[in-house]
Amino acid sequence: MAFRALGGRPVYRDKSHNLVDAMAAIFNENERLHICIAPEGTRSNVAKLKTGFYYIALKANVPLIPVGFDWPRKLIIIGxxxxxxxxxQLIWCLFMRFSLRFMVSRKTG
Known part of the structure; x- marks a missing residue:
């Protein structure tokens, strides 16, 4: 509910929608725009990250800003x-170096 109220829109992954080009066009149509993309492509743990965020930024000529969640201290860190x-490859290395600070196990239950 809050997601849509803040202007969020879901990504429908049932078929290809050429989301990279669509997002690049939206960036070019707006003087100021912030989007948040989880490179995992899901809320679950994954073995491989998605690459769409990189290609959107490249095509739209915008920077990538890493964000990390420091769960023990309840902080959001913006890089x-x-x-x-x-x-x-360089972006992966930079993101991994940034992310290593936040890779702690969270107790569940």
């Missing part, structure tokens, strides 16, 4: 912007 074009 420094990464300006593109940088290789996908």
């Amino acid at each position: 420094s912007p990464y300006t593109l074009p940088a290789s996908m």
Whole structure:
């Protein structure tokens, strides 16, 4: 409910919608726009990250800003912007270095 109230829109993954081009066009139509994309593509643990966030930023000519959740301290940490074009491998390395600070196990239940 809050997601839509804040202007959020779901991504329908049942078929290809050329989301990279659509998002790049939305960036180009707006003077100011912030979006949040989980590179995992899901709320579950994954073995491989999705790459759409990188291609959206590249095509829209906007920086990538990593965000981390420090669960023990209940903080959201916003990192420094990464300006593109940088290789996908470099972005992965920078994101992983940033993310290592937040990789702690959370107790459930």
